[in-house]
Amino acid sequence: MKTMLRYPLAVAILAAGVSFNVLAGPPPGQVDFGKFTPPGDGGQFVEVQINSNLLSLAARTVEKQQPDAARLLRGVQLVRVNVIGLTDENRAEMTKRVQRIRHDLDAQGWDHNVTVQEKNGEDVGIYTKTRGGEALAGLAITVIDPKEQVVLINIVGDIRPEQVAALGEKLDIKPLKDVGAALKDAASKDAAPKEEAPKKAAPKN
Amino acid sequence: MLWSVLVFNLTGTVKIPPSSAMNPTSPPPAARRPARRLWLWGILATPLLLLLLLGAGVASLFHLGSDVRALRNELIKSRGGEWRQQIALNAGRLTLYAVRVGLAGVRLDPGARAALQSIQTAGVGVYQLASGTPPPDRAAMLAAADSAMTARGWERVVGVLDGHDLVAVYMPEKNVSVHHLKCCVLVFDGKEMVLVSVQGNPQPILTYALNRTDSRQAKFK
Numbered sequence: 001m002k003t004m005l006r007y008p009l010a011v012a013i014l015a016a017g018v019s020f021n022v023l024a025g026p027p028p029g030q031v032d033f034g035k036f037t038p039p040g041d042g043g044q045f046v047e048v049q050i051n052s053n054l055l056s057l058a059a060r061t062v063e064k065q066q067p068d069a070a071r072l073l074r075g076v077q078l079v080r081v082n083v084i085g086l087t088d089e090n091r092a093e094m095t096k097r098v099q100r101i102r103h104d105l106d107a108q109g110w111d112h113n114v115t116v117q118e119k120n121g122e123d124v125g126i127y128t129k130t131r132g133g134e135a136l137a138g139l140a141i142t143v144i145d146p147k148e149q150v151v152l153i154n155i156v157g158d159i160r161p162e163q164v165a166a167l168g169e170k171l172d173i174k175p176l177k178d179v180g181a182a183l184k185d186a187a188s189k190d191a192a193p194k195e196e197a198p199k200k201a202a203p204k205n
Numbered sequence: 206m207l208w209s210v211l212v213f214n215l216t217g218t219v220k221i222p223p224s225s226a227m228n229p230t231s232p233p234p235a236a237r238r239p240a241r242r243l244w245l246w247g248i249l250a251t252p253l254l255l256l257l258l259l260g261a262g263v264a265s266l267f268h269l270g271s272d273v274r275a276l277r278n279e280l281i282k283s284r285g286g287e288w289r290q291q292i293a294l295n296a297g298r299l300t301l302y303a304v305r306v307g308l309a310g311v312r313l314d315p316g317a318r319a320a321l322q323s324i325q326t327a328g329v330g331v332y333q334l335a336s337g338t339p340p341p342d343r344a345a346m347l348a349a350a351d352s353a354m355t356a357r358g359w360e361r362v363v364g365v366l367d368g369h370d371l372v373a374v375y376m377p378e379k380n381v382s383v384h385h386l387k388c389c390v391l392v393f394d395g396k397e398m399v400l401v402s403v404q405g406n407p408q409p410i411l412t413y414a415l416n417r418t419d420s421r422q423a424k425f426k
Contacts, residue, residue, distance in 0.1 A: 038344040038366045045344075045366040053381040054362065060383050061408060065415040 027077060029129045029138015029156040033101060036084050044085030044149060048173055052077045058171070069170045076157035076167065081175050084150045094150045098142050101152070102127075105140055113161065114183075121146045124182065126161055136160060141179055151175055266300065269293050270328045272357060272389055273402045277330055279353035280346060280391075280398065287335035288398070295328040319413035325385075325405040332398045340395050343371040350375075350391050359389060369395030383408065 026032070038045035059073035084094055105127045106112060116124040123144040131137035136158045143151035153176065159167065165180025167173075269277070281288050296304070305321055313321075334340070343366050351361055354375045363374040371393040376386075384406045392399040 038347070040344075042368045043366075045364070047364040048362065049360075050362060051360075053379075054376065057381055057383050057386070061411045062415060065412070 027137065027156050028131060029136070029154075030078060031101070031105065031138070031140050031154045033080070033082055033152050033154065034097075036082055037090075039085050039087045039090050041087055043087050043090075044083060046081065046083035046175060048079065048081040048175075050079045050171065055079070062170070066170075069166075072159070072163060072167060073170060076155060076159055078154070078156040079167070079171065079173070079176070080152075080154045081173055082150075082152040083175050086146065086149055091146065095144055095146065098144050098150055098152070102142055110140065116182075124179075126183070128161070139164070141183075143179065151179060153179060262299070265297060266295055267293055269295050269330050269400075270326070270402050272354075272359070273328050273330055273400045275357060276350060276353050276389065276391065277332070277400055279349050281332075283345065283349035286338040286341060288332040289335055291331040291333055291397075293330045295326075297326050301325065301327070316410075316413055316417075319409040322409040323405045323407055324403055326403070327405075328400075328402045330400040332400075334396050334398070340369070343369075343393065346371060346393060347373060354389065 036045070036047070055073050055076050055078075059070040062073070063070040084090070086094060102112075102125050110127040110129050112125065113128055114124070114126040116122075118124075121144075123146075125142045127140040127142075128136055129138040129140075138157070139153075139155045139159055139161060141151070141153040141161075141164070143149075145151075153164075155164070155167065161183050164183060165177055168176030168178075168180045301321070301324060308318075308321065347364055347366065350373055354361065358378050359375040360378045361373055362376050363372065365372040371391070373391040375389040375391075385404070386407050387404045388402070390399075390401040390403075392401075
């Protein structure tokens with residue numbers, strides 16, 4: 001009788017596990033940028049994908065020396081960085097693709113926090129996804145530099161835009177450091193006029 | 206040797222053959238010969254076995270690990286062309302342990318010592334594209350490397366293509382532990398391809414790197 005009971009129970013547990021995994025899907029802060037083809041003619045192409053296994057390993061490694069860094073790394077589940085150099089062949093296609101990714105993020109309920117459009121045509125979009133109203137589930141940064149490259153960054157976990165540079169430093173990922181520094185600059189530029197005129201409308205958050 | 210001339214019966218009692226009883230100190234020459242031969246074979250075989258083991262050890266130094274071999278074979282098969290092997294070295298646990306012990310008393314740069322403590326096994330293969338061979342498509346090389354490594358349970362953590370350079374870093378998809386980290390690196394500069402596989406405990410080298418960063422920051426403050 002026990003044996004008869006044991007098997008259906010095992011099957012039910014297994015089925016529940018499988019269906020839970022299927023239903024679970026990717027974490028809410030994850031963005032599927034899709035696959036990218038490296039540009040021809042020796043164009044630049046960088047792809048970095050660090051998953052939770054490696055991040056927790058990095059956190060454990062720096063735990064004693066840098067507890068703050070370990071805490072920052074523990075809050076992150078995935079870091080994905082794509083840099084695709086633009087050539088005459090792929091410029092139009094890549095720009096269109098990034099625009100589509102931004103559109104999809106808007107449609108999926110991501111908060112469009114910041115849009116920076118520089119004079120040289122550089123176009124930066126920062127999106128965040130919240131979980132339960134307060135904690136961040138993910139961060140997505142899209143950069144179109146029409147002369148040089150397209151940069152796509154997705155950080156899954158509880159991390160704020162101002163922590164991107166620190167994360168880039170800890171993981172030694174140059175595009176993350178660069179974007180983090182650019183975000184800091186943009187934030188300081190935003191803060192400067194606010195100090196002079198505090199009544200000015202705050203940027204959309 | 207005496208046991209060779211004793212006969213044990215099923216009850217466990219010892220029977221001494223009549224000839225032995227007559228002259229217990231000198232067993233018959235027929236029984237002594239095989240034992241002597243065995244010793245002789247033993248004496249001859251031991252150095253031979255040691256020599257074989259040493260040979261196998263030395264041969265293993267030039268035999269790359271299975272993951273690097275699979276990566277190399279896939280890259281060469283998919284891209285064709287003529288590749289010339291420059292170096293193929295493999296250092297296993299025993300070799301690196303011997304190196305660590307050998308260098309224990311030697312004054313070494315702390316970074317080098319930390320690296321030596323971190324690495325448990327390491328393999329390096331350097332291959333050069335024969336002159337006159339057109340440079341292979343780096344994107345296709347990356348795709349070939351991806352397919353070889355993914356099939357073996359590895360995932361690409363970093364992939365960089367810039368100018369003539371290609372760099373890819375692979376790590377196992379599962380069983381990543383802080384004391385047992387495996388990593389496989391592919392570097393190609395348009396002429397030379399370097400394949401490296403390392404297994405070890407990154408803690409000593411990371412501790413060294415972090416301490417160095419801390420001391421640098423303290424100096425600048």
